Amino acid sequence: MVACTNFILFYRSTTRRRAERVKDEINFVEGLFREDAEREVRRILDLACGTGIPTLELARRGYHVTGLDLHEEMLTVARRKAEREELSVEFIQGNALEIDFEEEFDAITMFFSSIMYFDDSTIQVLFNSVKWALRPGGIFIADFPCWYYGGRDGPIVWDERKGDERLILTDWRVVEPAFQKLHFKRLVQIVKPDGSVRAFMVDDELNIYTPREIRLLAEKHFRKVKIYGNLRELRPNDRRYWLVAVK
Ligand SMILES: C[S@@+](CC[C@H](N)C(=O)[O-])C[C@H]1O[C@@H](n2cnc3c(N)ncnc32)[C@H](O)[C@@H]1O
Structure with a gap:
């Protein structure tokens, strides 16, 4: 979780x-x-x-x-x-x-x-x-x-504007076919107008x-x-x- x-x-x-x-x-x-x-x-x-x-x-x-x-x-x-x-x-x-x-x-x-x-x-x-x-x-x-059982997916990058901030999302989906588990990983980067970046990772295990x-x-x-x-x-x-x- x-x-x-x-x-x-x-x-x-x-x-x-x-x-x-x-x-x-x-x-x-x-x-x-x-x-x-x-x-x-x-x-x-x-x-x-x-x-x-x-x-x-x-x-x-x-x-x-x-x-x-x-x-x-x-x-x-x-x-x-x-x-x-x-x-x-x-x-x-x-x-x-x-x-x-x-x-x-x-x-x-x-x-x-x-x-x-x-x-x-x-x-x-x-x-x-x-x-x-x-x-x-x-x-x-x-x-x-x-979800295809093709193994490693991505990364997929989303780059969008949110007000005066830039939001860059990088997603990876890693599938374990034998256990039918999906590991969803996302790097969230928020670029502020002054150029500073706030970044964090989200990691979730799904069935x-x-x-x-x-x-x-x-x-x-x-x-x-x-x-x-x-x-x-x-x-x-x-x-x-x-x-x-x-x-
Ligand atoms: C993918 S979001 C979906 C949110 C919303 N249903 C929508 O359509 O936008 C998944 C949500 O499931 C909630 N969640 C996960 N496990 C849960 C549980 N055992 N009981 C209640 N909520 C749970 C999370 O807190 C999160 O808000």
Whole structure:
């Protein structure tokens, strides 16, 4: 897990790209609420909500949303954004593995590959807690990427302006095929207008799942499970998948 202090800076640095995509994602998710959920969706729990990018978009569309995240620093940013927009969202600090809600939500979401934090055993705990927290006919939605098992990737360099600062991100993705682990490393360099540089490393270990593995794991806990592709039905070359599971 990434150290807390760097965590918030790391996600701030990816925020703009994430915000650009989120409207399309929530359009897709609302389609899933209509097509796949077996009850009307009004109350949503957004697990691993981070700084609230999808949480707030759901709230803007009139859903009653609770966001939960492990890191208080992320929630501080999320609460500030909600306040600025006068959106009423409850943000709570907690571990997705320790939630003890009982049939309180019509939908539970987990966006932006957050499901990759959970390994073979903790993902079972997660699915079980999610099932308890959902009302009958409620829906669980989580997206996750395809990672090729090609070994070393990158580095990929992003160089962009943020106000009067320059932000240079250098990403490496190292895959361990035998263990289906992804080591994500990012060097963040912030170049100030006076030329001074603030730099730090972020290092995270994530779990790789294929769509079939996720489906088989989820089928142990949910009545109906479907895998979608990149904001549509699954196609052979899709590189992002959406797990949709109904209680
Ligand atoms: C990739 S970010 C996704 C943030 C947000 N869902 C989004 O779409 O922008 C992953 C988030 O998962 C949170 N997280 C990781 N493990 C968690 C856990 N066990 N319980 C709750 N949150 C967790 C991290 O704090 C981080 O905010």
